[in-house]
Amino acid sequence: MRGFIKYLVIEFKLFLREPEAFFFTLVFPILILVVFGSIYGNEPNLFFAGRGTVDISVPAFMAIIIGMSGMMNIPMAVATEREKGILKRLRATPIQPGTILLSWVLVYFLVTSAGAILLVIAGKTIYHLRFEGSVLNTSLAFSLSTLSFLSLGFVIASVAPTARTASITGSILFFPMMFLSGATFPSEIMPEAVRRISNLFPLTYVVKILQGFWFGAVWAEQIRSTVILLGMLIAGIVISAFTFRWE
């Protein structure tokens, strides 16, 4: 238990000392919120059913943070620790493999949540962000989405032979999703053909479920997104359990 907490603290410090991950998870989402907010403001807009640009952007940008943690940060951190032999050295101590895995999940879950909370605080203080849903349902949807993408991150880290390929694979998956899933630009402004492609991206369902619950949806309306994200979570756990390598 003592080992678990120390290891958790170390992983957390490592995240804070990694300027890129820190910037893109905690600072960058707020920056783009301010850019969008300063261009469009947050006035009620008929195009978004009477909500403002910031109102629909905050849950969408949460999807960016989730995607970044899962597809960029986790594969890079895990594959680097493996490539440098850090994991092998840890396995030479009595630490349980489960302790290491649980610490990673917990650290990146907390960091992703912190990014989302900072985004909400920025939205509230600068643009009087509106929230019409249930905090509990939104949090549950956020947790499901985050865990689902973290499990995808472990699959990428397991399958990629080196830290470099893990990083490239993550980028190839992340950037199209970031721009086409409705996370960066509202899907309402995209042509039909692009929207059809975006339905193939799991991140699209994160945007849908978060925006849905943000504006008061009930679970019955989010079955499709829930099933897809839950399926990805289970598949991710199973695949990485069979393919994960310590060295």
Added chain:
Amino acid sequence: MSIIQVEHLRKSYKETMAVDDISFQVEEGEIFGMVGPNGAGKTTIIECIESLRFPDSGKISVLGLNPHKKNYLLKEKIGIQLQEANLFSRIKVWEALDLYASLYRKSLDTRYLEELMGLREKHNSFVGKLSGGQKQRLFITLALINDPEVVFLDELTTGLDPQARRTMWKLVRDIQNQGKTVFLVTHFMEEAEQLCDRVAIIDHGHMIALDKPENLIASVNIESRILFTVKDFSVKKKLEKIPDVTRVKQQNEWVTVYGRSEELVGEVVNLLIQEKIYFRRLKTEQPNLEDVFLHLTGREIRD
């Protein structure tokens, strides 16, 4: 009683037999060395003993435990320094010690260890900023943090300069003086000769010799060499008359005298002085483990 027992250990990777039928024992309190060229199978053997790899067949017992059934229990009692392993570069020395100490049920005081290993002033430095020698000292410290009964050191001094290497050797002797058993793997023959009570020579997955270094050297009956430079080229004939001298070679001004007696140096120097032969740059070369390896395999160990 033997601390480590290995019987008929075998391990292959795909087509290649990395370790082929190796058996030996390590006794309590000794520094046991395993030497051989890169790729000989040394790391595979040590990692099977450390419970980090599974052998294909054979029996291993470490401190009375089977490494593959009781690996968590065993890891509490042994200290490991791995050949190709590392630490996070963005953590500080004290954080690394603190973390690794917390992973064991029983651990030594990290401040005391820092002091002992000369890492005190590096307490707040990032691991990534340490020199090669400091990093190796940190790795040894981590291998000692749980006050282990056996310490495994794999290629401890590779990449270190001669001075840092000698510091490491002293640290290893200190570990032994604390009553611990040391299992050392190296491709560096001088290191094995200087440090080890007994040495196993490994080549192509086979153990080709196992004994005290001095016995290994004596067993192959290699001559000592004395080298010096002269201006007087008539010296060769005179030297060959010394009974203990087996042969003399001369190449330009360099003369090499071969012989097997302990008194060889004295006899040669006496003759040179009596004959008033002016000599310079005299050095002696005792047979060493490199010669033993060359004798046993017909190859140089150099990689």
